[in-house]
Amino acid sequence: MVRKNRGYITLFLLPTVLLFILVYAVSLVMLFGTSFTEWSAGRSPVFIGLTNYIKLFTDDADFRQSALNTGIWVVLQSTIHVAIGTLFAIILSMKEFYWKFARTVYMFPNIISGAAVGMLFLCMLNPDFGAVNSIARLFGNADYSQNWFMDYATAFFSVTMTWLPYAAVVTILILAEIAAIPESLYESARIDGASTLKINLYIVIPMLRNIIGTCVILSGTSMLQKMDIILMTTGGGPGNETMNLPIYIYKTALMDNNFGYSNSVGVFLIGFGLIFVLLCRNLFRIGSSQN
Amino acid sequence: MNRPRYKTGITLASALLLAMSISACGAENSANKGGAATEGSGNAAAPAAKAPVKISYLTFRVGTHASAKMEEEQIKQFNAKYGNEVEVVVEEIPSDAAYVDKIKILAASGDVPDVVMGKDGINDVLIKGNLATPFNEYLDKDAEWKAAIGEDALASNTRDGKVWAISDQKQNIGYFYNKDMFDQTGIKPAETWDEFMSNNEKLKAAGFVPLALMTGENAWTSNLILAARIGTNGENGKTFMNTLHPTDFNTPEMIQALNMMKELLEKYTTKDALGAGYANAANAFSQGKAAMIANGPWMIGDFSDPTKSSEGFDKKVGVAAYPNNSLISTYEVGYMIGAKTPETRDAAEKFIKFKTGLEGQTLALEYGNVMPVSSEVQPSDALKQKYPIMVESITVAQKTQLHYRTLDSIVYPNVTDAWKNLYPKLVAGKATAEDIAKELTEIAAKNK
Numbered sequence: 001m002v003r004k005n006r007g008y009i010t011l012f013l014l015p016t017v018l019l020f021i022l023v024y025a026v027s028l029v030m031l032f033g034t035s036f037t038e039w040s041a042g043r044s045p046v047f048i049g050l051t052n053y054i055k056l057f058t059d060d061a062d063f064r065q066s067a068l069n070t071g072i073w074v075v076l077q078s079t080i081h082v083a084i085g086t087l088f089a090i091i092l093s094m095k096e097f098y099w100k101f102a103r104t105v106y107m108f109p110n111i112i113s114g115a116a117v118g119m120l121f122l123c124m125l126n127p128d129f130g131a132v133n134s135i136a137r138l139f140g141n142a143d144y145s146q147n148w149f150m151d152y153a154t155a156f157f158s159v160t161m162t163w164l165p166y167a168a169v170v171t172i173l174i175l176a177e178i179a180a181i182p183e184s185l186y187e188s189a190r191i192d193g194a195s196t197l198k199i200n201l202y203i204v205i206p207m208l209r210n211i212i213g214t215c216v217i218l219s220g221t222s223m224l225q226k227m228d229i230i231l232m233t234t235g236g237g238p239g240n241e242t243m244n245l246p247i248y249i250y251k252t253a254l255m256d257n258n259f260g261y262s263n264s265v266g267v268f269l270i271g272f273g274l275i276f277v278l279l280c281r282n283l284f285r286i287g288s289s290q291n
Numbered sequence: 292m293n294r295p296r297y298k299t300g301i302t303l304a305s306a307l308l309l310a311m312s313i314s315a316c317g318a319e320n321s322a323n324k325g326g327a328a329t330e331g332s333g334n335a336a337a338p339a340a341k342a343p344v345k346i347s348y349l350t351f352r353v354g355t356h357a358s359a360k361m362e363e364e365q366i367k368q369f370n371a372k373y374g375n376e377v378e379v380v381v382e383e384i385p386s387d388a389a390y391v392d393k394i395k396i397l398a399a400s401g402d403v404p405d406v407v408m409g410k411d412g413i414n415d416v417l418i419k420g421n422l423a424t425p426f427n428e429y430l431d432k433d434a435e436w437k438a439a440i441g442e443d444a445l446a447s448n449t450r451d452g453k454v455w456a457i458s459d460q461k462q463n464i465g466y467f468y469n470k471d472m473f474d475q476t477g478i479k480p481a482e483t484w485d486e487f488m489s490n491n492e493k494l495k496a497a498g499f500v501p502l503a504l505m506t507g508e509n510a511w512t513s514n515l516i517l518a519a520r521i522g523t524n525g526e527n528g529k530t531f532m533n534t535l536h537p538t539d540f541n542t543p544e545m546i547q548a549l550n551m552m553k554e555l556l557e558k559y560t561t562k563d564a565l566g567a568g569y570a571n572a573a574n575a576f577s578q579g580k581a582a583m584i585a586n587g588p589w590m591i592g593d594f595s596d597p598t599k600s601s602e603g604f605d606k607k608v609g610v611a612a613y614p615n616n617s618l619i620s621t622y623e624v625g626y627m628i629g630a631k632t633p634e635t636r637d638a639a640e641k642f643i644k645f646k647t648g649l650e651g652q653t654l655a656l657e658y659g660n661v662m663p664v665s666s667e668v669q670p671s672d673a674l675k676q677k678y679p680i681m682v683e684s685i686t687v688a689q690k691t692q693l694h695y696r697t698l699d700s701i702v703y704p705n706v707t708d709a710w711k712n713l714y715p716k717l718v719a720g721k722a723t724a725e726d727i728a729k730e731l732t733e734i735a736a737k738n739k
Contacts, residue, residue, distance in 0.1 A: 040739035041398040042420015128563040150506075150566040150715045234566065235507065238715030239722075254395050255705040257416060257739040 028270070035267045039260035052264035063265065065240045066248040067272075069156075070223060073244065074276060076164060078220035085170025085219075086212060090200055092171065093178040103175070109166035118232025121162045125149060149234045152241060159242045162229050170215045177211040178204060213284025217277055224273045245269045343378040344638040346405035346630060351390035353383040357589045361659030368654065369645045377638040379406075387411075388508075391704070398422055403629035405639045409456045412704035414448075414624050418455055424628040425453035429640045439649045444664040447622040458625035459647045460661045462697065463688040464515055465612045465619070466585040467576065467594075467680075472499050473609070476582075480611035484520065484551070487614050491559040494582050503581035504560040505572040506714035509707050512572045513552060513564075513714065514698045515585035519613035520548035522695030532695035536703055536738075540731035549717060549724035556718045565715050577604065588684045589660045595678070610684045617693035621700045622664060703738035706731060 035052060037045035056063055088106065092099045109117060124131050125148040137144045148158040181204065189199045205212075227246040230236060236243035236251070245265060253262035280286070352362035366379060382404075384390040391411045397403050398416045407413060407423070417423040430437045430445070437445070440457060448456040468480060476497045481487035494501040504513045521544045522532035528544035531537055556564055561575050576584035577593055577600040584590075594605035612618045626643040630636040645651050652663035657674055660681060675682050699707050713730065716722045722730070 038739075040419070041395050041416045042401065042422050126563050128561060145562045147563065147565050152715075152719050152721065235711045237566070237712035238719060239712055243712075251705070251708065252737075254392050255708040256737045257395070257412070257704070258737065259399055 031263050031266050031270075034260055035264035037260045039263075040257045041259065045260060048260070052261045055261070056264055056268065062240050062243065062248060066243045066245050067268070069242065070244045070269075070272070073160065073223040073226065074220045076160065077223045078216040078280070081164050081167050081219050082170050082212060082215045084165055085167030085215065086174050086205075086208070088167065089171040089174035089178060090204065092175055093204075094196075103168075103171070106166075106171060107168040110168045114228035115232055117162060118229040121158075121229075122149070122233055125158060150238050152238055155234055155238055155241045159230060159234055162233065163226070167219070170219060173215055174208060174211055177208055181207050209284055210286055210288075213280055213286040216284065217280045217286075220276055220280065221273055224269055224276075245272075343374065343376055344634050345378045345380055346635055346638045346642060347380050347382065348406045348642070349382045349384055349390060349393065349404050350408075351384045351387045354385065357592070358655075358659040358661065361655050361661060364658045365646055365651055365654050368650070369642060373641060373645065377641055379642055405628070405630035405635050406642055407627045407629040409448075409624035409627045411699070411707065414456055414627060417627055417629065418450065422629055423455055424630070424636055425455055426457060426628070426640070427452075427454055429644075430454060433644070436644050436648055439652070439665045439667070440647060441664055441666075444622045448624060456625045456627045457643055457647045458622040458664055459651065460623045460625075460655060461664050462587050462621050462623060463618055463662055463684065464585065464587040464621075464697065465610055465684075465687055465691075466515070466583050467590065468583045468609050468611055469576070469579065469581075469607055470609045471607050472497075472582040475499075480609070481614050482616070484523070484614045488551075488554075491555070495559060500561055500575070500581045501559040501583060502555060503572040503575040503584040504556060504564040505567040505569060506556070506564060507566050507568045507571075507711050509699060510710035510714060511569055511699075512585050513556070514710060515619060516555070516613075517548050517552050518619060518695065518698045519585070519617060520551050521545060522619070523613065523615040523617045523693060524548070529693065529695055532698075532701065535701055536735075537701060538732065538735050540706075540735065541725070541728045545728050545731075546724045549727055552714070553717050553724065556714065565718060566711070573599070579604070579607075588662060588681060591660050591678050591680050591684070594680070605678075605680065608680055610680055610687055612687050612691045615693055616691050617695065618688055618691040619697055620688070620691075620694040621696040624700075703735050705738050706735050709734050 034045050036047060036049060038048050038051075039045035088102075092103055112120070123129075125133075127133055127145045127147040130148075132148070133145055136146070146154065148154045185203055185207075186199060189203055194202070223244075225246060226244060227250065230242055230244060230247055231250075234242045236247045245268070249262050249265050249269070252258050252265060256262075350362055352358040356362075366381060369377075369379065384393060387410070390408070391413060394403060394407060394413050395416055398413075398420055401420070401422065403417065403422050407417060409417065414423075444458040444461070445454055448454055448458060472494065473479065476490075476493050476499065478490045478493055481490050491501040502516075504516075505511065506513055518532055521528045523529075524544040524547060527542065531542060531544060561567070561571070561581060563571055572581075572584060573586075573590065573593065575581040579601065591605075593599045594608050625647060628636055628639045628643065630639040646655075647664075649665060649668055652661075652665055652668045655661040656663050656668055656670055660678065662685075670678075670681055670685075709731065713722075713727050717724065717727050
């Protein structure tokens, strides 16, 4: 059957493969190749071997801070963010009277663009007229003012809170998977006297292994591209407190005009992402049977 | 029996669709290329010779940008005058930063628009990449245009004898102050930096926020004061502020100025100044929440704009020079030719000549409150009546004796970008002024 359809399979795969080659593969090869060069806008790349990588790993504090922040955000997003989404999905799956309303409202932050979310939080947390400080003033010191995004003590936390709790995509995916669990399993458990908590702990969550693994990959890798909100709110500051790898790439390429070096950071970021995806695939045994 | 036919039909239809879409893309491309070729080589054929030459032009002066009206009027009047010879294909970019990013990315692939604004380091990228055409030949052929721009403006864009850009405006920047607040406090614009700090203290004691500062974006309103403090600090400070691409920031003048900025940000500005954008600072002044803002004359229109200021606010605003009778005075980089073919280069030059000639400068002044580079261009009576502070601004500029440039116009773009992260570091006490000066030197060294 496969042999018979080989022509069709090839034909239908061809556009995707061609597009991948033209859009991604060529770019990746160029990215990798130019990461070994000294290259700035308007000039031809000059091969310099491993110089960029040596500098990256031995003499670049901004890169180390950016990589560390990116790593922390990947871990937070693939654990706490997914846990919040999963918990919310399990609550919604009980289909109490509020579930459709709650699901819709929870989706709001995900349908607003990153730049708009950034502006929203910038206003909400403004030290002068922001809602958060105004509320704090109502209940405490009338002169209270906290610069959430620019104070070293709160900047990282404040930026993280602009995305960490909003796990509607995780919730939707998991909710769909929960709906696919056969009703007979619940019935059997109930007949055996299992409580709702036990059903969720020992039946539902294990059955969600594949989709949770997928959500971990999606959520974790989203942190490898996170840029708009950070640029809108802190710009990577104060100092380099909230700098991540995408912003560092942006700065080295477009501000330092150092495309070669920037591409070596890009190669590191892709490698980081690939390792993360492979780890998650193995950890969650994604694709293998639930049994 | 029917299944294979059905499959074959679907396959053929899909293949046809794919082929059509690919050929359509190709056709579009070839049409574009053909179009370009026709424009370039078509001068040989009689009908094509009459077709206007298309030039590409990207602009960030759109939407709510202070110079949007000016841009619109200049393009409209250029089209009315030269539309049958040159067709300007305008692409709107939503912000200055997005414009700079886009041009740099285009420059990396060697494909810049025909007319480019050389701001924020774009001029360096284009010159180093051999992507721009100097104006020398064009200027030599047109003495009138050369005179309209003036020696000083041309010199500011000249490197190794080549004029790479044509400036369209002179920036004379002092600061605006709220006359009511000054009167209530019993102070006048400071003549020395000691008096400036004393004014801040008096304003604060009277219950006013002295300064509308901001450290986000390019820290514009803060850095104007920083520049003034450096530029007025002896001969070394003046030289530093008039040097293109300084590489050593570790100077006593810079350190003193940074220490002053730390004090201003800690004591004499709005609560949101750290991390605030230009809009926050402008609002703070226009809404009467702060007594002073450092900015140029293009802000004058905002004071009588009911969407930005309260009614009658323009009557409360005065303009002053910085201490030591000094003023920031710099020429905008202006426009560069990025076009590659002789036809598009000539067309780009025609467009730039219009924008930067006496006619274009007049439009810029009348529609954008932009100071012209030529002394021949003067504000109309209507403009003087509408914006009396514009006249005051010109008078103040004429009286000043010490001039220096903005930091943005002299430092590398990566230094301009660094302020937003460095000011909070300085104010938080995570780094001293000396540390920041050292860091600025290191950042400048990273520029390629």
